[in-house]
Amino acid sequence: MSLQLFGHPFSSYTWKVLIALWADETPFEFRMLGPDHPENGDELRRRWSFGQFPLLVDDDRSVAEATCIIEHLRAHHPGPNRWIPDGELGRRVRFLDRVFDLRVMANMQAVVFDALRPAEHRNPADRSIARERLRTAYDWLEVNLNQSPWAIGEQFTLADCAAAPSLFYADWVEEIDQRYPQLKAYRARLLAHPVVARAVDEARAYRPFFPLGAPDRD
Numbered sequence: 001m002s003l004q005l006f007g008h009p010f011s012s013y014t015w016k017v018l019i020a021l022w023a024d025e026t027p028f029e030f031r032m033l034g035p036d037h038p039e040n041g042d043e044l045r046r047r048w049s050f051g052q053f054p055l056l057v058d059d060d061r062s063v064a065e066a067t068c069i070i071e072h073l074r075a076h077h078p079g080p081n082r083w084i085p086d087g088e089l090g091r092r093v094r095f096l097d098r099v100f101d102l103r104v105m106a107n108m109q110a111v112v113f114d115a116l117r118p119a120e121h122r123n124p125a126d127r128s129i130a131r132e133r134l135r136t137a138y139d140w141l142e143v144n145l146n147q148s149p150w151a152i153g154e155q156f157t158l159a160d161c162a163a164a165p166s167l168f169y170a171d172w173v174e175e176i177d178q179r180y181p182q183l184k185a186y187r188a189r190l191l192a193h194p195v196v197a198r199a200v201d202e203a204r205a206y207r208p209f210f211p212l213g214a215p216d217r218d
């Protein structure tokens, strides 16, 4: 068996998969993307023409999309964590995974990507819509994410793998302030989880590249 993960330590979706791999203690080779490793970028684009990451290579099979990668790992390289439980709880996990990816991560990324554009191509109106949508997501999560310690209760699942990077970076874009005590506390619990803390630490060196300026916290 040979598992390789193409990604970057500062990338939110790479974290999502790293958290699952590390929590299961699954051995893999990390194929770092970036200017020092052009061969990894070339292979990523050869295998997944969209060029987005993370990408898992299992022997010679390429698996894209963070959620699908975690489902693949559970099916073919299972560890102690049951990332998607059966039945109603599993459906709740899948739903929350979509909420974190589509309502939190996507709006966080929209603001970050806009800031990465040359000044003349930036769009303040789109950015303010994305921030407003982030606040709508926080409002919804504050009321509906009422389990503890994790998204569905005692079990750490795919929903928490999605929540950790999305809430980590969303807070840097649009602060999760005192209006959201439950959500803030959930984010703090996630950041205290050993594998999430590892992802945060391994990304620390790249903070100067955060286009909006990384806040002095976390």
Ligand SMILES: N[C@@H](CCC(=O)N[C@@H](CS)C(=O)NCC(=O)O)C(=O)O
Binding pocket: 011, 012, 013, 014, 051, 052, 053, 054, 064, 065, 066, 067
């Ligand atoms: N839907 C994809 C999204 C992956 C994604 O947005 N990855 C970002 C890094 S966090 C990326 O590839 N950015 C570079 C690009 O879009 O070209 C997933 O769930 O894996």
